[in-house]
Amino acid sequence: MAKEFLEGNFAMAEAAVRAGVEAYFGYPITPQTELLEWMSHRMPELNRVFLQAESEVAAINMVYGAACTGARVMTSSSSPGVSLMMEGLSYIAGTEVPMVLIDVVRGGPGLGNIAPSQGDYNQLVHGGGHGDYHPIVLAPASVQEAIDLTVLAFDLAAKYRNICMLMADGSIGQMMEPAELPEMRPLRSTTPDWATDGCKDREQRILTSILIDPTLEEIYNHKILDTWYRIQANEIRYKEYYLDDAEYVVIGFGTAGRIALTAVRNARAEGIKVGLFRPISLSPFPAQQIEELAKTSQGILVTEMNTGQMLDDVRSAVKGKVPIEFYARVGGIVPYPDEILGEIRRLAQEPKSADGDPRQRWMQRLKDGVITLS
Amino acid sequence: MDTPVQTQVQTVYSRPKSLSRTPTHYCPGCTHGIAHRLIAEVLDEMDIREKTVAVAPVGCAVFAYNYFTFDWVEAAHGRAPAMATGIKRVLPDRFVFTYQGDGDLASIGMSEIMHVAARGENITVIFINNAIYGMTGGQMAPTTLPGQKTTTSPNGRDVETMGYPLHMSEVLSRWDGAGYIVRRSLHDPKNIRMAKKAIRTAFEAQKRGLGFSMVELLSTCNTNWGMTVQESLKWLEERMIPVYPIQDFKVSSGLDGFKA
Numbered sequence: 001m002a003k004e005f006l007e008g009n010f011a012m013a014e015a016a017v018r019a020g021v022e023a024y025f026g027y028p029i030t031p032q033t034e035l036l037e038w039m040s041h042r043m044p045e046l047n048r049v050f051l052q053a054e055s056e057v058a059a060i061n062m063v064y065g066a067a068c069t070g071a072r073v074m075t076s077s078s079s080p081g082v083s084l085m086m087e088g089l090s091y092i093a094g095t096e097v098p099m100v101l102i103d104v105v106r107g108g109p110g111l112g113n114i115a116p117s118q119g120d121y122n123q124l125v126h127g128g129g130h131g132d133y134h135p136i137v138l139a140p141a142s143v144q145e146a147i148d149l150t151v152l153a154f155d156l157a158a159k160y161r162n163i164c165m166l167m168a169d170g171s172i173g174q175m176m177e178p179a180e181l182p183e184m185r186p187l188r189s190t191t192p193d194w195a196t197d198g199c200k201d202r203e204q205r206i207l208t209s210i211l212i213d214p215t216l217e218e219i220y221n222h223k224i225l226d227t228w229y230r231i232q233a234n235e236i237r238y239k240e241y242y243l244d245d246a247e248y249v250v251i252g253f254g255t256a257g258r259i260a261l262t263a264v265r266n267a268r269a270e271g272i273k274v275g276l277f278r279p280i281s282l283s284p285f286p287a288q289q290i291e292e293l294a295k296t297s298q299g300i301l302v303t304e305m306n307t308g309q310m311l312d313d314v315r316s317a318v319k320g321k322v323p324i325e326f327y328a329r330v331g332g333i334v335p336y337p338d339e340i341l342g343e344i345r346r347l348a349q350e351p352k353s354a355d356g357d358p359r360q361r362w363m364q365r366l367k368d369g370v371i372t373l374s
Numbered sequence: 375m376d377t378p379v380q381t382q383v384q385t386v387y388s389r390p391k392s393l394s395r396t397p398t399h400y401c402p403g404c405t406h407g408i409a410h411r412l413i414a415e416v417l418d419e420m421d422i423r424e425k426t427v428a429v430a431p432v433g434c435a436v437f438a439y440n441y442f443t444f445d446w447v448e449a450a451h452g453r454a455p456a457m458a459t460g461i462k463r464v465l466p467d468r469f470v471f472t473y474q475g476d477g478d479l480a481s482i483g484m485s486e487i488m489h490v491a492a493r494g495e496n497i498t499v500i501f502i503n504n505a506i507y508g509m510t511g512g513q514m515a516p517t518t519l520p521g522q523k524t525t526t527s528p529n530g531r532d533v534e535t536m537g538y539p540l541h542m543s544e545v546l547s548r549w550d551g552a553g554y555i556v557r558r559s560l561h562d563p564k565n566i567r568m569a570k571k572a573i574r575t576a577f578e579a580q581k582r583g584l585g586f587s588m589v590e591l592l593s594t595c596n597t598n599w600g601m602t603v604q605e606s607l608k609w610l611e612e613r614m615i616p617v618y619p620i621q622d623f624k625v626s627s628g629l630d631g632f633k634a
Contacts, residue, residue, distance in 0.1 A: 023464050049463045053456070054489035061453040061486070065429070065460025068447045073460070091450050196445040196461075198468050200424040204394075206439045208430070208448035 003178040008143045008168065009034035011179055012076070012102055015150035017042055018184045021100070022071040023049035025062035029081045030114040031170040032104035036076065056081040060088030060101075067097035068207045070195030072154055072188055076102035078170070079120050080111065083128075089163060090129025094209025096194075096224065098157035102150070102166040104173035107332025115332025116170030118254060121309035124167050125283040132221050134228045135163035136235060137283040141258040144179040146172055149280070151182055160231055161194075167282060169305060171255045171334060228284075237280035238289060242268060246275030248347055249293050251314055252303040253279045255334060260303050263340035272348045282310070287317035294318040299347045303327045303340055308359040315358070323352035326362045329373075336374060390414035392423045396440045403603030405560040405593040406434060409502060410441050412570045413473075416577055417444070426469040427461050429454040433475035434508040452483025455490035458497045469580055471498040477507045480516040480540045487546065494551025494585035498576045501542065504593040505614060512598030516540045519617055524598075539617060543590045547623035553584030555624040559592040561610045565620070571634035575625075584628040592618055 006014075013035045016024070024039040036052065043050035049066070053059035059075050066073040077085060082103045092099055105120045107113040122128075124137045136156050140146035149166055157164040191197060196205045211217040241261055243249065252260040257278035264276045277293060279286050294300065300322055302311045311326050318324060327343040329335040365371045389395070392414035400406045417423045423444050430438045432451035439446030449457045454472035462470040479487050479501050490497065506524055507513040514524040514531060517539050521530040531539075547555040554576050558569035569591055576587040592614050596606035 023460070025460065051459070051463060054485055057453070058456040058459075058486055058489065061450065061456035062460035062463070064449075064453075065447065065457035066464045067460070068457075069427075069461055069464045071464045073464075087450055088453070095447075196427050196447050197465055198425045198427060199444050204439075204443050204445060206446050206448070208439065208446075210436060210448055212437075 001180050001183065003180050005176055006143055006179045006181070007034060007174065007176045008146050009104065009173045010038050011143050011181065012146050012150045012166065012168070012173070013038035013042065014181055015147040016074055016100070016154070017046065018182050019151040019154045020072050020185045020187050021048070021074050021154065022187060023066045023073045024075065025051050025053050025059040025066070025073070026075050027053050027056050027059050027077065027081060029078045031106055031173050032076050032078045032102065035102065035104070035173070056084035057087065060085040063099050064088055064092050064095075064097065067092065067099045068095070068195065069197045070191045072158070074100040074102070076104065078104045078106045079108050079117070082120060082123065086123070086129040089135070090131055090133065091209045093129065093133035093135070093163055093224070094131065095207050096161040097207065098161050098164070100150075100153045100157050100164050102168060105167060105169045113332045114170065116174070116255060116305065116334055117330070117332050118167070118169050118256060118305040118309070119330070120167060121282065121304070121306055124165055125285070133224060134231070134283060135165050136160070136231060136281065137165045137167050138237070139167045139253040139280060139282050140172055141254050141278060142179070143172070143175065143177045145280070147179055147181060156235060160227055162227065162231065167254065169255045232284040235281055236284050236286045236289070238286045239278045239280060241276040241278070243275035243277065243293070246273055247298045248272065248274040248301065248344065249277055249297045250274060250301045250303060250340070250344065251277045251279070251290065253282060253310065256303050256305050259335055259337055260340050262337035263344060266337060266341050267344045272344060274344050274348070279310070285313050287313065290314055290317040291319070294321040297322055299323045299325065299352055301325050301327060301343055301347050302358070303335065303343070305334065306330055311359060320354050323354045324358045325352070326358035328362065339374065390418045392417040392443055394441055394443050398441055399437060400434065401597045403594065403596045403606065405591075406502065408560050408566060409500065409591055409593065410438065412566070412573050413500060414442060415570065416574045419574070420577060420581070422469050422577070425467070426471070427465070429458045429461070429470070429472040431472065431474040431478040433478050435473050435475060435502065436509065438473050452478050452481070453486055454478065455483065455486040455495070455497070455499065459490055459493075459495050462495060462497050466496070469498070469577060471500060473500045474502065475508065476501075476503045476505065476515045476517040480542050487542070491546040491586045491588070492549045492551050494553070496580055496583055496585060498580050499588040500573065501588055501590040502593045503590055503618065504595040506595050506598050508595050508598055519613060541618065543588065543623045546586070546588060549586075552586050552624045553626040554579040554587040554629065556622045557590040557592065557618060557620055559610065559615065559620055561592070561594065561607045568620070574634035575629060575632065578632055578634070579626060579629060582628050584626040590618075
């Protein structure tokens with residue numbers, strides 16, 4: 001397929017179509033609405049299911065029902081809508097049915113705004129719904145990666161009978177750039193042996209998340225934890241840039257990681273030996289790889305479009321072995337490469353310590369006027 | 375000559391194939407068991423057991439799937455109509471029904487039931503209205519009668535502060551998407567027979583693609599009403615029916631000539 005000039009939301013929708021999505025249920029919310037709109041004509045055109053639900057609560061439960069039949073199903077939303085889906089996601093996790101959710105993240109908390117943000121990291125990566133479960137969360141940094149990860153999401157969801165999410169900050173959903181769509185795949189031709197699709201010539205099947213006997217619920221929790229360990233062992237994804245001889249490492253995902261790459265290149269031009277580590281799977285998190293980087297580098301700069309939600313996971317991986325600094329733009333603001341470049345220079349030139357809280361130092365620099373927001 | 379011995383035995387009553395042998399967890403005297411049996415008889419008679427996927431609610435019927443022999447899923451509280459929509463849209467040739475109580479359907483699931491009816495989703499809802507929350511132990515429901523005592527309306531439901539009971543069949547039958555909506559009761563044999571005919575007709579409406587169908591079944595909860603079984607049947611007849619009349623609220627012309 002040739003490269004086309006594609007908007008992220010359309011591209012993710014069409015990628016899902018080509019990955020064989022059979023049913024889509026969603027609700028309008030900026031900045032993901034184009035995805036819903038694309039599905040509204042594309043799915044019926046292919047005799048597949050599209051339904052605009054009355055709310056995100058209904059949409060996720062329609063997904064739940066459709067997923068129980070063994071179909072490849074998905075929904076998409078943006079932050080406040082994803083908050084509403086958390087109930088359904090917990091039930092889906094409690095039933096082990098596969099599904100895909102694309103979250104085009106906007107500024108929050110509350111109604112917030114419709115500008116790009118990474119404020120849903122904790123909501124997606126660390127659960128959000130009640131109970132113990134782990135979704136797979138993938139973070140694209142370009143339209144092309146959004147396409148590729150959408151296709152992958154369906155495969156991972158089916159492989160592990162697990163929730164698989166794309167965390168695309170608003171800029172990934174809204175921006176246009178050249179990208180290549182995959183070939184159209186044939187639709188699923190078999191039905192999984194757990195699907196509730198009518199008990200013709202077989203015994204009854206029940207799909208439920210209730211295990212009223214705590215001893216059985218304990219066994220179930222162990223079971224999905226085992227699945228999670230298999231996912232951790234096999235599905236860690238990340239990209240490394242200029243890390244071979246790097247003395248300093250920038251860590252950022254999605255749009256923040258992409259902007260950091262420009263800053264890293266500019267810093268290299270100034271002679272600073274710095275590289276970029278960009279996690280793609282936020283869950284499972286590449287903690288071991290980051291721990292290794294901590295052993296060979298003199299300092300780490302974490303940059304995000306939230307107030308340091310991934311920073312906590314990086315600190316947990318680094319275990320105080322190396323100084324960490326933090327820089328973020330939040331509330332729907334995307335950083336400029338020069339802002340991150342300034343932080344790289346500071347990391348390379350100023351004395352640093354592995355003690356203290358990088359987030360508090362960042363806030364103090366803001367208050368002291370050391371950082372001026374552009 | 376000796377009188378010939380009668381050897382031919384005719385089975386007049388047996389367990390429907392759609393009903394499992396599992397003993398229910400329902401309280402003695404509860405009408406859930408009757409509703410379950412009526413559904414099973416209808417699915418047997420229509421020979422659609424293997425083509426049916428049902429959605430269980432949160433409430434006393436949360437384990438309904440244990441008492442039948444076909445496929446079930448278990449919804450979050452109130453979300454059964456949305457889940458049923460997902461199943462039906464993917465598998466339009468299957469029979470899909472939800473089984474929901476008054477708290478599930480008329481309180482927390484109000485949005486989902488309104489929209490499934492408005493969309494004319496081709497599913498069937500069996501709505502158990504016993505005017506109280508059963509599983510959590512007798513709290514006020516959206517269908518609790520004015521003055522009725524519950525654990526959260528200990529002095530009786532005061533409509534000034536707690537509002538009025540909801541009439542779901544009346545409301546939902548106003549939507550264009552509704553194909554068949556009736557209210558029946560399970561308090562005596564005559565009404566039970568009428569209820570079965572209504573359930574049969576509701577599934578016929580689904581078979582004919584007539585849109586949303588619902589049978590509201592007035593039911594007893596002798597445990598949480600604090601009554602004997604006999605008293606509760608009488609209370610249903612004397613107190614509930616005047617508020618919730620046994621009536622056909624919507625019968626699509628697509629059912630003309632159909633007799634259950």
